[in-house]
Amino acid sequence: MTNTTTPPTPAPAPIDENRLIAERREKLAAWRATGKAFPNDFSRENYAARLDELYASKTREELEALQIEVKVAGRIMLKRVMGKAAFATIQDMSGRIQVFVSIDATGEDALKAFKGWDLGDIVGVVGVLFKTKTDELTVQSREIRLLTKSLRPLPEKFHGLSDVEQTYRQRYLDLMTNEGSRFTFVARSRIVQSIRNFMTNHGFLEVETPMMHPIPGGAAAKPFKTHHNALDMELFLRIAPELYLKRLVVGGFEKVFEINRNFRNEGLSPRHNPEFTMMEFYEAYTEYRKLMDFTEGLIRHSAREALGMEVFEYQGRVLDLSKPFHRLTIVECIRKYHPGFTLQELADAEWLKAKIMAFGEKVKPGGLGSLQLQLFEACAEAELWEPTFIIDYPVEVSPLARASDTNPEITERFELFIVGREIANGFSELNDAEDQAARFLDQAKAKEAGDEEAMYYDADFIRALEYGLPPTGGCGIGIDRLVMLLTDSPAIRDVILFPQMRRE
RNA sequence: GGGUCGGUAGCUCAGUCGGUAGAGCAGCGGACUUUUAAUCCGUUGGUCCCGAGUUCGAAUCUCGGCCGACCCA
Numbered sequence: 136m137t138n139t140t141t142p143p144t145p146a147p148a149p150i151d152e153n154r155l156i157a158e159r160r161e162k163l164a165a166w167r168a169t170g171k172a173f174p175n176d177f178s179r180e181n182y183a184a185r186l187d188e189l190y191a192s193k194t195r196e197e198l199e200a201l202q203i204e205v206k207v208a209g210r211i212m213l214k215r216v217m218g219k220a221a222f223a224t225i226q227d228m229s230g231r232i233q234v235f236v237s238i239d240a241t242g243e244d245a246l247k248a249f250k251g252w253d254l255g256d257i258v259g260v261v262g263v264l265f266k267t268k269t270d271e272l273t274v275q276s277r278e279i280r281l282l283t284k285s286l287r288p289l290p291e292k293f294h295g296l297s298d299v300e301q302t303y304r305q306r307y308l309d310l311m312t313n314e315g316s317r318f319t320f321v322a323r324s325r326i327v328q329s330i331r332n333f334m335t336n337h338g339f340l341e342v343e344t345p346m347m348h349p350i351p352g353g354a355a356a357k358p359f360k361t362h363h364n365a366l367d368m369e370l371f372l373r374i375a376p377e378l379y380l381k382r383l384v385v386g387g388f389e390k391v392f393e394i395n396r397n398f399r400n401e402g403l404s405p406r407h408n409p410e411f412t413m414m415e416f417y418e419a420y421t422e423y424r425k426l427m428d429f430t431e432g433l434i435r436h437s438a439r440e441a442l443g444m445e446v447f448e449y450q451g452r453v454l455d456l457s458k459p460f461h462r463l464t465i466v467e468c469i470r471k472y473h474p475g476f477t478l479q480e481l482a483d484a485e486w487l488k489a490k491i492m493a494f495g496e497k498v499k500p501g502g503l504g505s506l507q508l509q510l511f512e513a514c515a516e517a518e519l520w521e522p523t524f525i526i527d528y529p530v531e532v533s534p535l536a537r538a539s540d541t542n543p544e545i546t547e548r549f550e551l552f553i554v555g556r557e558i559a560n561g562f563s564e565l566n567d568a569e570d571q572a573a574r575f576l577d578q579a580k581a582k583e584a585g586d587e588e589a590m591y592y593d594a595d596f597i598r599a600l601e602y603g604l605p606p607t608g609g610c611g612i613g614i615d616r617l618v619m620l621l622t623d624s625p626a627i628r629d630v631i632l633f634p635q636m637r638r639e
Numbered sequence: 640g641g642g643u644c645g646g647u648a649g650c651u652c653a654g655u656c657g658g659u660a661g662a663g664c665a666g667c668g669g670a671c672u673u674u675u676a677a678u679c680c681g682u683u684g685g686u687c688c689c690g691a692g693u694u695c696g697a698a699u700c701u702c703g704g705c706c707g708a709c710c711c712a
Contacts, residue, residue, distance in 0.1 A: 153648090154666080155649050155665070155684090158666065158667075213677090215674045215676095216674090216677090217670095217671050217672060217674070218670070218672065219671080219672045220671095220672040221674085222674045222675065222677080224675070233674085233675070235672095235674085237672060239672075253665090254665070267673050267674075268673050268674090269673075269674085271675070273673085273674095287649075288649045288666080290649085290650050290665095291650040291651045291652095291663085291664050291676095292650085293651080293663090293664070293676045294651045294652090294664085294676095296650075297650090297651070297652095298650085298651090299707075300646095300708085301650095312650095405709080496712095497712085626708095636706095637706070
């Protein structure tokens, strides 16, 4: 709410004030003195891009005959002033359109006022569509009003904002000036919408489970801690919704999904932000192989819906989502990229440790399966450009997954890799309460032994399983990473509107 | 946490061997009724990220710090 008659004095001292801002403040003061500053009675009726769609194909003569009156509003992005007339390019949510202001059609006072307005100011325009000499669709303004005074100068009009730090810290500036950035976040919205539609069309119920957990669970990760005063209780921002979603399946919601934030107290990188978005879904009476088919369909669907295609380029290299995704076990995948490694060697713990170190990685303690997984991460994971499901993860690193019926050392679990990055993780759920309790105990031991990412024993989750979880499959999909793929973004920060930054 | 690179006008960027701080855009003044990164003439604007050191003299060299990007852990 702004009182247009009384200036809000004294103005608080803003940060990084400069001469350009001071000049704009003077213009604002003059505007305020008219008693008509910051009006909110302008009714925008047309969007720039829509007008272009509807009328760009009309000829000058056709438009002249039609006399289409429009009301557009937006930010002045470009301004070209001549003696007795002027052009401006204004931008709204849909795009840009040119506006013509002249003594003849708009009036001398309006033109004079317009000349004093700045790039970044927000205006409302009433006028008639016409085409210029160069056939650009333009609004011949009959009326043009200043709606909002912008006090800060825009980034350079041609290069836009290129300081990467500023694009993240002041995303509004990035969105104002960078078309590519706007496209990315519109695409993100469409991708999320397409996933939501896909899930609900397949009979899944969208739910919201707690973001604050008394016991952090569902993943191996360090949590953020917080405190609830009234309950005098330590709480953790969730690292995953998994255990709550499975409680819902116990409750009879047999097909559920949640699209929401997870929080992990880890470093920042081009692929990691402390808060990130996951879609997790659970379906009763299915298992991991069917889950892979479903996940494959979901990803293909979101590419089609959001991009309109299944074959596109990521960072200059073709990515084809239309072909069936590969499926390989961890050992098969290692041998695909290193055919010289024999099955005997890959079953030899000492050989595996030596190889992991030879690839420049530290060896983490673990059994054969864990060592094979570490070698896979060291020598094969980054090669998986084409969509590939890696299957048969070892039990010891999969404390929530159902063990294989044929080999108790491995689980019915997969991870999906695309362009060398993990995109999804899913498995047949462990629904044997006693087995789950034993696995939690193993995790608790590992935690005591110093593994900070090991899981806690969650007694209520065990209690829920003891009531009976039907055979169920579940999968999590990293939405940020999927959006990176589909928008050709190299860093997770490019697909998160306000990525985490150090304090300014 | 370690390594590499970077931080100069509101924005985009130059700045040689250590010798008075530069351009374009934006702004301000002027000309111009179909421009479109409008054009033309004139002009204002600097904590060279911060601090210390070396030096007659530091945006420039050295050290420390802050912030960012990338790579590694």
